[in-house]
Structures are given as C-alpha cells and as structure tokens.
Amino acid sequence: MIRTKKSNPSNPSTPTLLDYAILGLIQDSGRSGYNIRKVFETTALGTYSSSPGSIYPALTRLQRNGYVVKKTVEKSKKARFHITETGLEILKTWLLKPVEREDIAKHREELLLRFAFMESLLTGEQKITFLKDFQSHLRAYLRELRAYHEAEATSLPLHGKLSFEHGIASCQTTLNWCTKAIRSFESPA
Amino acid sequence: MIRTKKSNPSNPSTPTLLDYAILGLIQDSGRSGYNIRKVFETTALGTYSSSPGSIYPALTRLQRNGYVVKKTVEKSKKARFHITETGLEILKTWLLKPVEREDIAKHREELLLRFAFMESLLTGEQKITFLKDFQSHLRAYLRELRAYHEAEATSLPLHGKLSFEHGIASCQTTLNWCTKAIRSFESPA
DNA sequence: GTCGACATGTAAATTGTTACATGATTTA
DNA sequence: TAAATCATGTAACAATTTACATGTCGAC
The missing domain is CATH 1.20.58 (Methane Monooxygenase Hydroxylase; Chain G, domain 1)
Known part of the structure; x- marks a missing residue:
C-alpha cells in the first residue's frame, strides 16, 4: 500500500544506469555536459545512450538529487558538472552491491x-x-x-x-x- | 517541419526491440501472453524485459498495428497471440536490415x-x-x-x-x- | 482449504527518443 | 564567409518500471 515510487526530493529513487554511467565518468574530474555527451557518443558508454534529450535531463535530475553540482568557472561561461560527496556515496553503494x-x-x-x-x-x-x-x-x-x-x-x-x-x-x-x-x-x- | 513522429495507426512507428523479440518468439506458433512472459522471464530474452507491465502493453500495440492477432480457442477461454502476414513482413524487413x-x-x-x-x-x-x-x-x-x-x-x-x-x-x-x-x-x- | 502457479491486466510516475531550436566559436 | 563543431537545451510523445488488482485452477 505504500507507494515508494513517489519521487520526493528527500528520498530519490534509485538512479538509472545512465545516471551511474555519468557519475562514474565524472567521478574524478568535472566535465561539461557537451563533453559528457561526446564521450557517450564515441565510446561504448553510448549503449546507455547518448542524445542531448537524455543526457541533459539526466544531469538536471542528478543535480536535483544532490549527486552532482554545476560549477561555472568565473568569467568564462563554461560550466562543468562535478560529483558531490553524496554522489560518490551513491556510486560506491552501487559498486558494492x-x-x-x-x-x-x-x-x-x-x-x-x-x-x-x-x-x-x-x-x-x-x-x-x-x-x-x-x-x-x-x-x-x-x-x-x-x-x-x-x-x-x-x-x-x-x-x-x-x-x-x-x-x-x-x-x-x-x-x-x-x-x-x-x-x-x-x-x- | 514534418513531424513523422506522430503515431497514426496507418503509419506505425518502428517497433521496439521488445516488439521484435515478441514477434520473433511467436513467429512459428501462437502463444499466450502468459507464456510469452514466462519465456522472457526465464531466458536471455529477459534482457528485453519482462514484466506484465511491458509485455501486455506491447501485445496490445502489436495488435493495434496489425502485427499480431489474438485468437481465442472455442469454449476454453485460453487466448493465443499469432503473428500476421504484416507481422512477418515487418520481422523480415528488420532481419534484412x-x-x-x-x-x-x-x-x-x-x-x-x-x-x-x-x-x-x-x-x-x-x-x-x-x-x-x-x-x-x-x-x-x-x-x-x-x-x-x-x-x-x-x-x-x-x-x-x-x-x-x-x-x-x-x-x-x-x-x-x-x-x-x-x-x-x-x-x- | 490454502498455497503456489496460471493468467491478465491497469495506473502513475519516470525515463528516454525524436525532432526542433538557438547561438557561439573555430576552421578551411 | 560558409560549414562544421561547440554548447545547451526544450517539447511532444512513446515506452517502461513499479506497484497494485483480480480471479482461476490444481496439488498437497
């Protein structure tokens, strides 16, 4: 009877494989959305596709859940996504399943x-x-x-x-x- | 500017892998929805998952597109899904890509x-x-x-x-x- | 007479696809 | 200066997941 599905920001549902693939990719250095997309496009990560219509929304939701932060380098408008402590924990939990x-x-x-x-x-x-x-x-x-x-x-x-x-x-x-x-x-x- | 996406019954969009997997499975003998589900659950076909919530809607859509028909054996209520000529064509086209x-x-x-x-x-x-x-x-x-x-x-x-x-x-x-x-x-x- | 397998679904929410849109910057 | 690539998204739609719902039938 308890609908655990309901996505409330304090209890995010388990990440998708695409989410994990992004987290794993940026685990040791921040990347721009575009760069992430390119890596997915040109490597085997592409199986967890791929297109702007999936990557950008995924990045938005990872931010919403507090797994990544978007940092804009002063002056230049280039933004990069970095993994947070929470993100690292989530990633590690998955790795240890x-x-x-x-x-x-x-x-x-x-x-x-x-x-x-x-x-x-x-x-x-x-x-x-x-x-x-x-x-x-x-x-x-x-x-x-x-x-x-x-x-x-x-x-x-x-x-x-x-x-x-x-x-x-x-x-x-x-x-x-x-x-x-x-x-x-x-x-x- | 032409939105080819719009799903109109006379021009169905290309089937998903799950659709093809179902068509391939029933290509030479009709099966019940339940049986299809079981095969997916117990074999490698399960990667194209799997649950009633995907199989039954897929069967509905395959019927809607005229790729399969549901035949109920007289008297017994057991229904089986059979592939149609159109379904075979679609399947063959995919095989020949x-x-x-x-x-x-x-x-x-x-x-x-x-x-x-x-x-x-x-x-x-x-x-x-x-x-x-x-x-x-x-x-x-x-x-x-x-x-x-x-x-x-x-x-x-x-x-x-x-x-x-x-x-x-x-x-x-x-x-x-x-x-x-x-x-x-x-x-x- | 209850448990498990048979059998068929639905609803809400989420995710992903396809196609469009926009503008900056580099390179030939 | 035109094309390609960088860069970031949105909107409509389709598909899937998760969870619920319901009922039958045979075995033990």
Missing part, C-alpha cells in the same frame, strides 16, 4: 560497467571480492548453460543452437577475463 | 537477436550474407580497438585497460562464433 545470479544472466553489461568505475573508489580487497563473486557466479551459470546444451542441443533448431552457443562462448570469455583480472590484482605487476 | 558499424559498436545484442530469429524466414543465401557482413564489420571494429589499445594501453588506468580488454575479447569471441556459424551454413552437416 552483491553480485547475483540474475545479474550474470541478464545484466552482465552492468557488472562490467561497475568494474570499469571501481578504480579509485574501492579497496583492492573489495575489488577482488567483486571479481571472485563475479567469477563463481559465471562458473555456476556456465554449468547450467552447458547442461542445457548437452540435453537439448539435438532438439534445437540450427539458429537456436548457434545462438545458444554464442551465449556460452561469451560467458566463457567473460569468465576467462575475470580470471585474468584477478591475477592482475593478486600478483601486482 | 544492413549491418552497420554502429550496430557492431553499440548494438551487437540486437544483431544476435536477429540471427536467432532468421531460421525459417530467410534464405540460406541471405543468412550467409548477414553473417559475412557481421563478420567483416567485426574484423574492422576489432582492428580499431586493437589500434587504440596499442596506442593507449600504457596511459590507461588499470580498470580502464582491463575493461577495454574485455571489450576486445568479447568482440573476438563473437567474430570466432561468426566464422564457425558461416562454416556450418556453407558445409552442410
């Missing part, structure tokens, strides 16, 4: 995005915990996929089978990457 | 979804064309990524570097899969 089966199956992109933004916000230990959880969930999920594949492969139409095999291969690739990443944290170069 | 650089960089998921639905709607030749275009765009994109990696790897922070390497690896995996898929079409098992 436990990895779940559901994330592996349907939101692997989000996990990778989280990893990309961990550099300076988490401790080495926290990063390794994240990667190991990621890794073990990937292993479990791969076992599921392989079991299904073994049982059903012959009954699947060709395209279904091939698509499924792509799913397995890309999961395996992420697992291999994960293992490599863990090594690079454990044995400091 | 040329592969573009942008798709590789930001919408690889969509390309894989398209492949998964091609089985009975395209000719062998069309499928191979799709896969070869996919393949050559992947190769070109990989070259770009590798060039950037070689030039910038040392200047990237660790997480940036690793994330980038994941991007390369998963692109390479899709390329390998593509090559395998082409073989399976060219040398009939």
